[in-house]
Amino acid sequence: MTTHSGVAVVGSANMDILFTVDRVPSPGETLLAESVALHPGGKGLNQAVAAARAGAVTTFVGALGRDSHGNQLAAVLTEDGIVDTLVRRVDEATGQAFIVVDGRGENTIIVASGANSSVVALTDDDRAAIAASSVLLLQLELPVGVVLAAAKFARSVGTTVMLNAAPAQPLAPELLESLDYLIVNEHEACLIAGSDDLSVASATLASLVGRVIVTLGSQGSALFDGGIEVGMVPALKVTAVDTTGAGDTFCGAFAAAIAEGRELAEAATFGTTAAALSVQRVGAVPSIPSRESIDAVLE
Ligand code: ATP
Numbered sequence: 014m015t016t017h018s019g020v021a022v023v024g025s026a027n028m029d030i031l032f033t034v035d036r037v038p039s040p041g042e043t044l045l046a047e048s049v050a051l052h053p054g055g056k057g058l059n060q061a062v063a064a065a066r067a068g069a070v071t072t073f074v075g076a077l078g079r080d081s082h083g084n085q086l087a088a089v090l091t092e093d094g095i096v097d098t099l100v101r102r103v104d105e106a107t108g109q110a111f112i113v114v115d116g117r118g119e120n121t122i123i124v125a126s127g128a129n130s131s132v133v134a135l136t137d138d139d140r141a142a143i144a145a146s147s148v149l150l151l152q153l154e155l156p157v158g159v160v161l162a163a164a165k166f167a168r169s170v171g172t173t174v175m176l177n178a179a180p181a182q183p184l185a186p187e188l189l190e191s192l193d194y195l196i197v198n199e200h201e202a203c204l205i206a207g208s209d210d211l212s213v214a215s216a217t218l219a220s221l222v223g224r225v226i227v228t229l230g231s232q233g234s235a236l237f238d239g240g241i242e243v244g245m246v247p248a249l250k251v252t253a254v255d256t257t258g259a260g261d262t263f264c265g266a267f268a269a270a271i272a273e274g275r276e277l278a279e280a281a282t283f284g285t286t287a288a289a290l291s292v293q294r295v296g297a298v299p300s301i302p303s304r305e306s307i308d309a310v311l312e
């Protein structure tokens with residue numbers, strides 16, 4: 014019998030170029046930023062860091078360019094103790110995200126995928142890492158073909174499959190059928206289900222995937238299991254300065270909690286606490302909390 018442990022993330026890595034502004038400019042308008050900074054990011058990397066900081070042995074499968082951004086992101090993986098032997102270094106620019114955060118902490122993001130686009134197939138070593146993990150955590154910043162291949166393979170070897178369907182795009186039935194967990198925000202839920210009504214969209218998704226979590230920003234999240242809503246996890250009341258990566262922090266911490274055997278609601282509470290800590294700090298990776306700080310709030 015195969016032993017599964019830890020979390021494998023097959024996903025993107027980006028250098029985030031974060032502009033802080035009072036308000037988002039209108040079309041045709043030029044604004045002066047209050048500040049600009051570079052931070053490690055990318056949904057895959059953020060979720061891997063969140064899982065690792067939450068205490069899971071974490072493996073990252075993705076691609077970085079042979080440039081300075083790639084070197085900086087590789088250093089993050091090392092510093093966080095993430096297994097990085099499956100990371101490809103390729104002759105394309107490391108992924109970049111242009112992020113604008115306004116005075117209310119809301120963000121707008123444009124991603125240039127670069128090296129992330131080169132991850133089009135899994136290697137035998139990637140498959141072995143997925144097979145050895147308890148949880149495979151996926152997002153939609155890699156080519157969707159490799160996301161589907163990873164999900165189907167994980168399913169075939171008994172690894173729990175989680176998809177954070179971000180950025181939003183319609184999902185093939187074949188991909189939905191391969192999932193154990195689907196994690197979406199309101200916008201993603203409506204787009205994937207093809208309904209503007211969040212209740213209808215959530216019910217549709219819950220009929221297609223065993224467990225669904227719809228995250229609701231400062232309202233928390235709604236949990237669905239076996240086609241029915243089983244509860245709400247309220248968000249913590251905190252002052253958000255930058256919500257970039259809140260969803261990623263939730264997903265990574267949630268995956269770590271499921272990998273260590275926690276039940277749905279308990280794992281969601283753990284992820285919610287991690288996300289609440291993250292929104293109180295600027296940047297994606299810099300804002301992701303440690304296991305100790307999550308446990309301190311929960312206690
Ligand atoms: P993002 O794209 O900004 O990373 P998202 O849209 O994927 O996030 P959200 O629903 O905004 O996901 O947030 C994910 C979780 O983070 C929420 O379920 C909640 O627990 C937490 N969270 C988000 N915003 C806040 C906030 N302002 N205060 C407290 N918790 C928050």
Ligand code: RIB
Pocket residue numbers: 027028029053054055056059109110122124154257258259260261297
């Ligand atoms: O979810 C936040 C992430 O989305 C950022 O770190 C950015 O890189 C984009 O991928």
